[in-house]
Amino acid sequence: MDWFMILKAFLVGGAICVIGQILIDKTKLTPARILVAFVTLGAILGGLGIYQYLIDFAGCGATVPLTGFGNLLSKGAISEVKDSGFIGAFIGGVKAASAGIASAVFFGYIASLISKPKIKKQ
Amino acid sequence: MEDSLESKVAYQKYVDEKTPNSPTLKNCFCAFLVGGFICALGQVIFEYSKSRGIDETTCYTIVSVSLIFLSSFLTALNIFNRIGKFAGARLFNSNNRLCKFNCVTSYGI
Amino acid sequence: MKKIGKQTYKIDGDVSILSTACIAGPKEKAGPLSKFFDQTVDDEFWGEETWEKAESKFIKETAELAINKSGLPTNSIDFCFAGDLINQCTTSSFGLMNLNIPYFGVFGACSTFVETNLLGSSMIDGGFAQNVLCACSSHFCSAEKQFRFPLELGNQRPPSAQWTVTAAGASVLIKDGNGPFIRTLTPGKIVDMGIKDAANMGAAMAGAALDTLVTHFNDTGRTPDYYDMIFTGDLGYIGKDILIDLSRESGFDISNNYDDCGVLIFDKKTQDTHSGGSGCGCVASVFGGYIYNQLKSGQLKKILLIATGALTNALTTQQGQTIPGIAHAISIEV
Numbered sequence: 051m052d053w054f055m056i057l058k059a060f061l062v063g064g065a066i067c068v069i070g071q072i073l074i075d076k077t078k079l080t081p082a083r084i085l086v087a088f089v090t091l092g093a094i095l096g097g098l099g100i101y102q103y104l105i106d107f108a109g110c111g112a113t114v115p116l117t118g119f120g121n122l123l124s125k126g127a128i129s130e131v132k133d134s135g136f137i138g139a140f141i142g143g144v145k146a147a148s149a150g151i152a153s154a155v156f157f158g159y160i161a162s163l164i165s166k167p168k169i170k171k172q
Numbered sequence: 173m174e175d176s177l178e179s180k181v182a183y184q185k186y187v188d189e190k191t192p193n194s195p196t197l198k199n200c201f202c203a204f205l206v207g208g209f210i211c212a213l214g215q216v217i218f219e220y221s222k223s224r225g226i227d228e229t230t231c232y233t234i235v236s237v238s239l240i241f242l243s244s245f246l247t248a249l250n251i252f253n254r255i256g257k258f259a260g261a262r263l264f265n266s267n268n269r270l271c272k273f274n275c276v277t278s279y280g281i
Numbered sequence: 282m283k284k285i286g287k288q289t290y291k292i293d294g295d296v297s298i299l300s301t302a303c304i305a306g307p308k309e310k311a312g313p314l315s316k317f318f319d320q321t322v323d324d325e326f327w328g329e330e331t332w333e334k335a336e337s338k339f340i341k342e343t344a345e346l347a348i349n350k351s352g353l354p355t356n357s358i359d360f361c362f363a364g365d366l367i368n369q370c371t372t373s374s375f376g377l378m379n380l381n382i383p384y385f386g387v388f389g390a391c392s393t394f395v396e397t398n399l400l401g402s403s404m405i406d407g408g409f410a411q412n413v414l415c416a417c418s419s420h421f422c423s424a425e426k427q428f429r430f431p432l433e434l435g436n437q438r439p440p441s442a443q444w445t446v447t448a449a450g451a452s453v454l455i456k457d458g459n460g461p462f463i464r465t466l467t468p469g470k471i472v473d474m475g476i477k478d479a480a481n482m483g484a485a486m487a488g489a490a491l492d493t494l495v496t497h498f499n500d501t502g503r504t505p506d507y508y509d510m511i512f513t514g515d516l517g518y519i520g521k522d523i524l525i526d527l528s529r530e531s532g533f534d535i536s537n538n539y540d541d542c543g544v545l546i547f548d549k550k551t552q553d554t555h556s557g558g559s560g561c562g563c564v565a566s567v568f569g570g571y572i573y574n575q576l577k578s579g580q581l582k583k584i585l586l587i588a589t590g591a592l593t594n595a596l597t598t599q600q601g602q603t604i605p606g607i608a609h610a611i612s613i614e615v
Contacts, residue, residue: 051223056215063211064204071203074437075196078478081436110214113232114239115207153237157244165248180475187476187484190526191519192440199437 055109062104062111085116092120097128122146214239282406286500289467296402297458298576298613299353299412302346303569304339305562306447308421308554312547317570318448319346325422325447333367336420337376339449339562340365343569344377344416347451351412358382358453359410362397364389365418365561366445367427368594372418382414390590391486391515392469393417394450394565395609401454402463402611411456418449419560428479428595441481443517443559446546450565452573461576465612467497471592473605479598483520483543483556486589489606490516491527493587497610498533505535508612509581512572514564514588515543517556542567564588576615583614 073084095101101121104112112118126146130138144151214235221231283291303318310321320342329335340363348355361380363373364387374386389396394417401413422432424445430436454463474488490513498504505511505528516524521541528535542564543557568586575581587610598604 051216051219055219056212059215060208060212063214064208067203067207068200071200072196075194075199075439081430108211110218110232110235111208111211114211114214114235149233150236150240153240154244157241161244161248165250177475180473183474183488184476187481187519187523190523191481191484194437194439 058108059111059114062108063114064111066111066115066117088116089120089123092117092122093124094120096121096124119147119150122150210239282403285465286496288470288496289465289500290403291465292402292406292463294406295457295460296405296463297455298398298461298463298573299453299455299458300347300350301450301452301569301573302343302350303448303450303566304343304346305566306339306421308444308552309446309448309546309558309566312552314546314567314571317574318566319343319570325420332420332422332426333372334375336365336367336372336418336423336447336449339376339420339447340373340416340418340451341376341379343418343449344380344414344451347416347453347569348380348414351453351455353412353453353455355380355382358412358414360385360401360404361414361416362387362400363414363416364393364397366390366424372420372423373416376418377416380414387417389561389588389607389609390592391419391559391561391563392588392590392607392609393561394568395514395586395588395611396468396590398452398454398463399466399468399609399611401452402466405454405456413454414451415454416449416451417561417565419445419447419562421445421447421560424560438555439480440555441478441483441517441519443482443515443543443556444547444552444554445560446515446543446558446563446566448560448562448566450562450567450569452569461573461613461615463611464614465497465501467493467500467610469493469608469610471605471607473603476604477598477601479593479604481519481556482515482559482591482604483517484523485591485593485604486606486608487516487520487523487527489608490520490524490587490589491531493608493610494524494528494535494585495531495533497585497587497612501612505533505538508538508583508585510572511535511539511585511587512564512568513539513541513608514590515557515559516541516589517543517559518549519556520589545571576613579615581615583612585610585612 070084073079123143127139127142130142217235217238218231221234282293285291304320305318306325307323327335327338329338361382362385363377364370365372370386370388387393387397397415401415404410404413425432469489472489472492476485521544525536543559546558546567547554587608589608591604591606593604
């Protein structure tokens with residue numbers, strides 16, 4: 051167990067979430083718009099190759115937040131273009147994110163079968 | 173009541189003064205803790221997978237799938253929304269996609 | 282019915298509120314007005330499969346209770362005015378369809394309760410009806426699902442947000458009777474204050490409340506101290522403050538005899554409801570129990586009830602439109 055890496059993941063992941071929290075509290079942006087902004091930012095930084103430095107530094111602290119998802123999409127698109135040409139741009143993003151998307155659909159469906167919508171306990 | 177743009181702008185300014193702010197500092201602190209914890213948890217899963225000899229890209233995929241499973245499990249148990257209320261922007265993880273989808277599917281059912 | 286001033290109508294004969302009923306959900310049961318509801322329910326589903334069906338059950342049971350309390354046979358009720366927050370007001374229509382009363386579906390958002398009573402008393406005073414049923418409901422879960430996000434998402438709510446009340450209220454109005462009497466009606470105009478923040482409905486609706494309040498006082502020549510109490514529907518803590526300020530600027534000081542149903546129904550400290558309650562069921566259930574009891578016992582002799590509504594839906598907010606408000610007022614005297 052690389053404890054130092056786990057600590058870095060904690061710090062960087064927490065920091066990215068704090069940015070999101072500040073956007074919720076201080077701006078009129080809706081959560082949906084903030085999520086989209088995060089993904090887009092991750093995609094742009096990933097496409098420029100910058101996001102990889104953050105991943106090397108903080109591991110899951112960079113891949114778990116939604117910016118990591120954007121990075122995954124653009125990295126996937128770029129690598130597929132190298133392999134399959136222009137059409138790869140359409141294939142690659144979803145291909146890279148396929149495990150996450152499929153598990154979201156699958157586990158979401160199972161959860162909806164076994165549980166009932168409930169009011170927040172507050 | 174005046175209908176002018178000026179009076180609406182003045183009213184908006186007055187409303188902004190009257191409306192209490194969210195406790196940003198407390199929210200950021202909670203978001204930091206919970207968000208950091210989830211990422212650290214992901215890193216633990218990553219380290220464990222790597223120690224089993226799996227290549228890095230697949231390790232990240234395993235982290236992603238595990239966290240999605242965990243969040244759907246907690247949503248089903250009605251715990252996830254309490255964490256969300258506490259931690260606010262903690263939901264800015266790939267888990268959030270699952271939540272939204274979860275809920276949509278459960279309403280469909 | 283006689284028009285006085287610009288926008289107010291005086292009931293010529295007598296229109297009494299013969300009976301009321303209100304049924305509320307678990308969070309309202311845990312609030313300060315708990316003992317004033319006719320019935321409370323421990324679970325938002327109330328034995329139904331979906332929240333919408335549960336809301337229909339709320340309004341159905343409440344309407345039937347109001348009719349039972351009135352002592353009138355159901356088939357003697359001439360008209361029913363009802364509404365709720367759900368798309369196409371289906372919870373009301375599905376809930377009340379078995380009453381077999383000629384039905385008018387009404388949408389006034391959270392002002393629906395006063396709007397239905399206003400229309401019902403107009404029908405009676407105009408000679409078109411002897412007895413009218415007015416009902417409306419709201420449900421936290423169905424409203425969140427329609428207007429905001431799935432409950433499971435665990436989204437944070439800002440301090441200005443209000444909590445949609447899970448409750449229904451109904452009243453039976455009759456010609457003549459022994460009071461409490463609806464005496465004047467001030468229907469509201471749509472007022473747009475330019476607010477776009479769907480999490481600050483109180484601010485969006487306060488302008489409409491002010492407009493109706495000022496118009497009512499100007500038309501009737503009355504001042505705020507004519508009434509024992511002035512109640513608004515669901516401006517919440519922020520909207521209430523704003524209305525006190527704005528009406529003072531307009532020359533009417535309501536700070537001594539004014540309260541808001543959204544502020545009354547929940548305990549801010551223990552129930553985490555931020556700026557207070559909202560929804561059609563808020564003013565309906567608070568009036569149906571708490572306020573009506575005080576009118577019957579003589580503790581309150583003259584009140585002005587102003588229910589406010591935000592005429593918006595999820596789409597208009599997403600499209601970047603403002604949130605216009607409306608406020609209808611009726612004055613009730615014993």
